[in-house]
Amino acid sequence: MRKIAKTRNHSQIKQIILHDCERGVYLFPCTSLEDGFAIGDEWYESLEIAEETCSKEYGITKNDWNTIPDSPEGCQQDWITPVRVISRNIENPHEVRLKKQVNGRWMEIELKNGKWVDKNNL
16 A cells, blocks of 8 residues: 655655555655655554654644555556666666656656656657
8 A cells, every 4th residue: 555645844855655565664755746766765664653753754644645556566666656667777876767657658767857758758
Protein backbone atom coordinates (compact mmCIF):
# COMPACT_ATOMS: atom_id res chain seq x y z
CA MET A 1 0.00 0.00 0.00
CA ARG A 2 1.23 3.49 -0.83
CA LYS A 3 0.03 6.89 0.33
CA ILE A 4 1.09 10.46 -0.31
CA ALA A 5 0.64 13.67 1.67
CA LYS A 6 1.80 17.27 1.45
CA THR A 7 3.79 18.50 4.41
CA ARG A 8 2.57 21.41 6.53
CA ASN A 9 5.54 22.62 8.53
CA HIS A 10 8.75 21.85 6.68
CA SER A 11 10.56 24.40 4.53
CA GLN A 12 12.39 21.92 2.25
CA ILE A 13 10.25 18.77 2.18
CA LYS A 14 7.04 19.36 0.19
CA GLN A 15 5.50 15.90 0.29
CA ILE A 16 6.01 12.40 1.66
CA ILE A 17 5.36 9.14 -0.14
CA LEU A 18 4.70 6.29 2.29
CA HIS A 19 5.15 2.66 1.19
CA ASP A 20 3.86 -0.04 3.54
CA CYS A 21 5.17 -3.47 2.53
CA GLU A 22 6.07 -6.80 4.12
CA ARG A 23 9.58 -5.53 5.00
CA GLY A 24 8.23 -2.54 6.96
CA VAL A 25 7.21 1.01 6.13
CA TYR A 26 9.33 3.35 4.02
CA LEU A 27 8.97 7.12 3.94
CA PHE A 28 10.26 8.98 0.91
CA PRO A 29 10.68 12.74 1.52
CA CYS A 30 10.33 14.79 -1.69
CA THR A 31 11.52 18.37 -2.16
CA SER A 32 9.01 19.02 -4.95
CA LEU A 33 5.35 18.38 -5.63
CA GLU A 34 6.41 17.25 -9.12
CA ASP A 35 6.94 13.52 -9.59
CA GLY A 36 10.60 12.52 -9.25
CA PHE A 37 13.19 10.96 -6.99
CA ALA A 38 12.92 11.43 -3.24
CA ILE A 39 15.98 12.79 -1.45
CA GLY A 40 16.33 9.60 0.57
CA ASP A 41 14.28 7.16 2.53
CA GLU A 42 13.45 6.30 6.12
CA TRP A 43 12.44 2.85 7.39
CA TYR A 44 9.95 2.14 10.18
CA GLU A 45 8.80 -1.08 11.76
CA SER A 46 5.09 -0.23 11.60
CA LEU A 47 2.59 2.04 9.89
CA GLU A 48 1.64 3.54 13.26
CA ILE A 49 5.22 4.61 14.02
CA ALA A 50 5.72 5.99 10.48
CA GLU A 51 2.51 8.05 10.62
CA GLU A 52 3.37 9.34 14.09
CA THR A 53 6.78 10.45 12.79
CA CYS A 54 5.12 12.23 9.84
CA SER A 55 2.77 14.00 12.24
CA LYS A 56 5.63 15.24 14.45
CA GLU A 57 8.23 16.06 11.78
CA TYR A 58 6.07 17.20 8.86
CA GLY A 59 2.71 18.21 10.35
CA ILE A 60 0.84 15.52 8.40
CA THR A 61 -2.44 14.34 9.92
CA LYS A 62 -4.22 11.04 9.18
CA ASN A 63 -6.74 12.94 7.01
CA ASP A 64 -3.95 14.42 4.85
CA TRP A 65 -3.01 11.05 3.33
CA ASN A 66 -4.24 10.06 -0.14
CA THR A 67 -3.89 6.47 -1.33
CA ILE A 68 -1.98 6.00 -4.60
CA PRO A 69 -1.58 2.81 -6.63
CA ASP A 70 1.26 0.45 -5.77
CA SER A 71 4.13 0.57 -8.23
CA PRO A 72 4.45 -2.43 -10.56
CA GLU A 73 7.19 -4.98 -9.83
CA GLY A 74 10.64 -3.54 -10.55
CA CYS A 75 9.57 0.11 -10.39
CA GLN A 76 10.68 2.90 -8.07
CA GLN A 77 8.55 3.31 -4.94
CA ASP A 78 9.52 6.98 -4.56
CA TRP A 79 7.81 7.98 -7.82
CA ILE A 80 4.03 8.36 -8.14
CA THR A 81 3.92 7.22 -11.78
CA PRO A 82 5.50 3.84 -12.64
CA VAL A 83 9.20 4.50 -13.35
CA ARG A 84 12.01 1.98 -13.63
CA VAL A 85 15.77 2.30 -13.84
CA ILE A 86 17.04 0.84 -17.11
CA SER A 87 20.74 1.50 -16.48
CA ARG A 88 23.06 3.15 -13.99
CA ASN A 89 26.54 4.54 -14.64
CA ILE A 90 28.87 2.60 -12.34
CA GLU A 91 31.47 5.39 -12.26
CA ASN A 92 28.82 8.01 -11.46
CA PRO A 93 25.83 6.31 -9.75
CA HIS A 94 23.78 9.53 -9.98
CA GLU A 95 23.70 9.13 -13.77
CA VAL A 96 20.74 6.90 -14.49
CA ARG A 97 18.58 6.11 -17.49
CA LEU A 98 14.89 5.85 -16.69
CA LYS A 99 11.69 4.70 -18.36
CA LYS A 100 8.27 5.99 -17.33
CA GLN A 101 4.96 4.31 -18.09
CA VAL A 102 2.52 6.65 -19.82
CA ASN A 103 -0.81 5.39 -21.22
CA GLY A 104 0.43 1.81 -21.10
CA ARG A 105 3.70 2.38 -22.95
CA TRP A 106 7.21 2.83 -21.61
CA MET A 107 9.15 5.92 -22.69
CA GLU A 108 12.67 6.94 -21.78
CA ILE A 109 12.79 10.17 -19.77
CA GLU A 110 15.50 12.60 -18.78
CA LEU A 111 15.83 15.68 -16.61
CA LYS A 112 15.79 18.94 -18.60
CA ASN A 113 15.58 22.34 -16.89
CA GLY A 114 14.36 20.72 -13.66
CA LYS A 115 11.54 18.69 -15.32
CA TRP A 116 11.38 15.06 -16.36
CA VAL A 117 10.56 14.92 -20.08
CA ASP A 118 10.21 12.32 -22.84
CA LYS A 119 13.73 11.91 -24.19
CA ASN A 120 12.45 11.23 -27.73
CA ASN A 121 10.37 14.44 -27.95
CA LEU A 122 13.04 17.02 -27.14
